[in-house]
Amino acid sequence: GHRYTGLIERYRDRLPVHDDTRIISLGEGNTPLIRLNNVPRHIGRDVELYVKFEGLNPTGSFKDRGMTMAVTKAVEEGSEAIICASTGNTSASAAAYAARAGITAFVVIPDGKIAMGKLAQAMMHGSVVIQIEGNFDDGMRLVKQVAESAPVTLVNSVNPFRLQGQKTAAFEIVEELGRAPDYHCLPVGNAGNITAHWIGYCELSASSGEHVTEACTFCKGHCRFAGGGVAGQRPKMVGYQASGSAPFLRGAMVDHPETVATAIRIGHPQSWDVAWKVQKESGGWFDECTDDEILAAQKLLAEKEGVFCEPASAASVAGALRDIQAGRIPEGSSVVCTLTGHGLKDPDAAIAQAGSAPLKVAAELDAVTRAILDNLG
Template sequence: VLIPEGKIALGKLSQAMMHGAEVIQIKGNFDDGMRLVQEVARAMPVTIVNSINPFRLQGQKTAAFEIIEALGDAPDYHALPVGNAGNITAHWIGYSESVCQQTAACAFCEGECTFHRQVNATRRPVMLGYQAAGSAPFLRGEMVRRPETVATAIRIGHPMSWQQAWKVKDESGGWFNECTDEEILHTQKLLAQTEGVFCEPASATSLAGVIKDLDAGKIREASTIVCTLTGHGLKDPDTAIAQSTRPITVEATRDAIEQVIGEHLAA
């Protein structure tokens, strides 16, 4: 596993290490890593399992099938955080297959739509891609040399599915938008406190973007909207701790505890 030094949340790093991966840190960013892993794959017997591999997208597309099965049809809008842009591409491939419509975003699309025969989908959704403001090449219309955001999972300045994602936008009638780190972190906390869903910052970008576009009147009222949350909050616990209330230390007495509770209730 090739990662940029100091740029991967510890929760994700620990997962890879516990599963026995050989982790190699490079002195560079995600985009440097992608360039290097492609060079290495051409010279050594390794397989790239990043979304640059079109077979990965064929696996990811099945998430769209599950959404259709759960809702009875495709939603009006589907919002996703966008970093490498593989996820938004894969979902669009799945939605296209569900209604047996070809898409230029699929490397294998030849009109063969196996899933179409198993569901009653009648439409494809408008696809919405949301990026962090400090790492938003789709908003800039060009690659970002030094992307920076608290949402580490989408801190990508050179998306591998760049061309496919633009096709998804055009075919679906969708758009890209960006959210500040402050908006992302606010939405992460909002999800945890109101819905009981603890996601990592990058995941919260989808809902943060939808809230922003609803307020701006870009999304139709009374629409069915799916927001994909791509990662659990424990993948990046440090960010969550940094924006949360610190534990209060008191003496091991009932009075001390009741005083803290009383102050909290009075606040």
């Protein structure tokens, strides 16, 4: 039949699985690539601008692409528990895939500064939620140490299977466009996702069976260079960070990261070296966005395109629009921005900046009619 059963089945020949591997899937991947019409018109620039809406994965973020692989491999290796540190989305995804697999998930989250929807997910899926008096970077340091001795598999993006799953987003984009875009813009925290996309684009653009990128030192031999794109054609990878959490802009780790985009409130990126290689190899760049720019882009997408992403995700669009207006991304380019997580993850952030409260009126025809006539156009 034609039933879609997730990205491992879809890209089985390009992923490190065997014929008899038990696949742990929730039908992740196959997310829409939405062409933006109103936003380019709004800024008066002629660009082919798309958003890859990863918020439509089963738990509402791109993490599911990596988690299906990481949990599938953990189960294959006989592991009965997984652990991660998280700003929220990884914990939601780990909790859901562990539930699906029938194993235990331990999730280490910062004290506060985690979006309500993400916390609800981790609790609802029955994971053991460990809230530390520290931030994500503290949690990351701890889970790496714990996983060395305790019988738990670490499923943060330092687990190479995570990036293998996440590279499939690049496959989907190239299949839909018939080529790679000229620019691919992403929000950057640990820089795992930007690296995973680069691995995916490199695999597709390879014309022989060779590793063609230094980034592949990161795949630890799991890459399958299958071709299928346009030989040699790869996008410039552009990574945007929140100004208060921007180690790639400072050129050094940041010890007290802050931003309204809690998903990327990260000062010590795990994929530091490899992300610099991605930037250099692809000819792309890093830049930063203020919290105000991030929130403005989130609202613009919601109001002008009907697409609701979480604040961290909007950093890709905030940065891209600025670079398009400045001409750094020239007119006529094709640009894909990854929207990493759904807006419903963080209702507090949305309501806080919505700027309008519901109209309160009597439950009477006159009152409702007046409310409509007063607000037309």
